[in-house]
Amino acid sequence: MKRSEVIRLLNQDLSGEIEAILVYMRNSFVTGQCRPSRGMEEIAKDEMRHAEWLAELIVDLGGVPTMQHRPLNFGRGGTEGYLKRLIALEEEAIAMYSEHIRLIKDERVASRLKRILEEEIEHRDEFSELLGEVKKGG
Numbered sequence: 001m002k003r004s005e006v007i008r009l010l011n012q013d014l015s016g017e018i019e020a021i022l023v024y025m026r027n028s029f030v031t032g033q034c035r036p037s038r039g040m041e042e043i044a045k046d047e048m049r050h051a052e053w054l055a056e057l058i059v060d061l062g063g064v065p066t067m068q069h070r071p072l073n074f075g076r077g078g079t080e081g082y083l084k085r086l087i088a089l090e091e092e093a094i095a096m097y098s099e100h101i102r103l104i105k106d107e108r109v110a111s112r113l114k115r116i117l118e119e120e121i122e123h124r125d126e127f128s129e130l131l132g133e134v135k136k137g138g
C-alpha cells in the first residue's frame, strides 16, 4: 500500500475521532444524570488521545491531519437515546479500525491502531453498561 493511501485511511480514522469527541462532549453537557454524563466526558478524553496519536502518525508519514467530520448526529430521546447513538459510533469505529488493521501492513501504524481498537471495544462495553443502568432507572 502506498504511503498516501495509509495517510488517507488514517485521516478517515481521525475524522471519526473528531466526530466522536464533539458528539460525546455535547451529549455530556446536556445529560443531567451524573454517571452517564461523566462517562461520556471521560471517553471523549480518550478519543482526544486517539486523535493525537493518529495526527502524529499522519505527520510522520508526511501528511496533513484533517479536521473534517461528518454532520453531527447526537441521537435523540434523552440519555437513553444519546447512549444508543454513542454505542453505534463505537461500533462503527470498531469496524473501521478492524478493516484498517487488516489493510495496513506498516507494523508501527498497525500496532497503534490495535491499541486504539482495544479501547473502542472497552468504550462500547462501558456505554452499554451505562445504558443498562439508565434503563433500570439507576
Ligand SMILES: [Fe+2]
Residues within 6 Å of the ligand: 017, 020, 046, 047, 050, 093, 116, 120
Ligand atoms: Fe477513539
Ligand SMILES: [Fe+2]
Residues within 6 Å of the ligand: 020, 043, 047, 090, 093, 119, 120, 123, 124
Ligand atoms: Fe471510543
